[in-house]
Amino acid sequence: MNSDYQNFIPAKAIPFLQFLIEEHNFTLRIVNKRATKHGDFRQLPDGRFQITVNNNLNKYQFLLTLVHEIAHHVTHQKFGRVQPHGQEWKAVFQHIMLPFLNPEIYPKEILPYLANYLKNPKASTDADVNLSLALKGNVAETGKSFIFEIPFGSFFVYKNIIYERGNKRRTRFECLNMSNKKVYLFNQNVEIEVYDK
Template sequence: MREILSKYIPEMAVTPCLEMIKLNHVHLKIVNERVTRHGDYRKLPDGSHQITVNANLNKYRFLITLVHEIAHLVAFTKYGRLIKPHGQEWKYTFQQLMLPFIRPEVFPSSLLPVLARHFKNPKASSDTDAYLSVALKEFDPQNNKNYIFELPIGSVFRIHNGKVFKRGNKRVKRYECVEVNTGRVYLFQPNAEVELIND
């Protein structure tokens, strides 16, 4: 397991992650990319705990996702299964489990202040924190995608499922975009990654 983990997370995080995995009896599965999520946790019918994490994540996002999912397991075990999945108990647990990793031996110095800000009140996904999402993307392999906030108003773009939209105005935090085929208006997070067709 050490050899496998060291391919996916920063070297200085391998030993503490292995200890967390063993302590909580986690069956870790590294899976192909799922567009809708980076990872998930579930308790299996035999009582064992399975965590899946997408193989295509950069090592910093992989580490955050792995600890995020272990935090679900630990919070459910400690506080019971009736707590909200991303409620106060989970947030507190996630903060406590991440604390030992938020240091320069594990994360690049450019990420540390963004992580410190994020973990004051962690979100349900690193993607819903636009600052963290953009900071983490710096460590992804280059791709042909843009963020919604980078596109000029009126740009036409495609999302992962092939649907085509036209970018509109920003509301408070999200962007109004019109689906070209139906005329329906959808709201997009500023850090949604899309493929620009034309501007």
């Protein structure tokens, strides 16, 4: 097990994580950013287990993603094949995440959102808008903006498609796809590029 991961997480989290890593047998690979996921867990053809985590995540996102994937591994060891984000995984994830719910590990700006998310964790932290924004420090990637930051009627690019930002519903924005003229709903934590005509 390489210790490169220690550079990617808060220092106070290292002892807890070291314990989890020694307790459960898997290979950890830190990989380049993937558009569709922050991390994953899988069994390799030779029977070994592997967890991958994207290298572009900040230390708070990285730690949460790594524990999320370790929870998949532990769930697999304890219960075999079950729903990927079902009750078994949720219980394991909540249990192994508890030591990390600590102001010496996660800043007080993130802790309440993280605690709330862990009451009923979803498949992706990005599904929890408040937690997602808190983990990013309310700062979008360089060259991008959050959809809520651009004015009504603005054009933006998301996955190489131009949209026009419309009204905000309760929690999401209606956006018109300029190619097929259909309206799509975007969470407010979606990062987009402003389109300059």
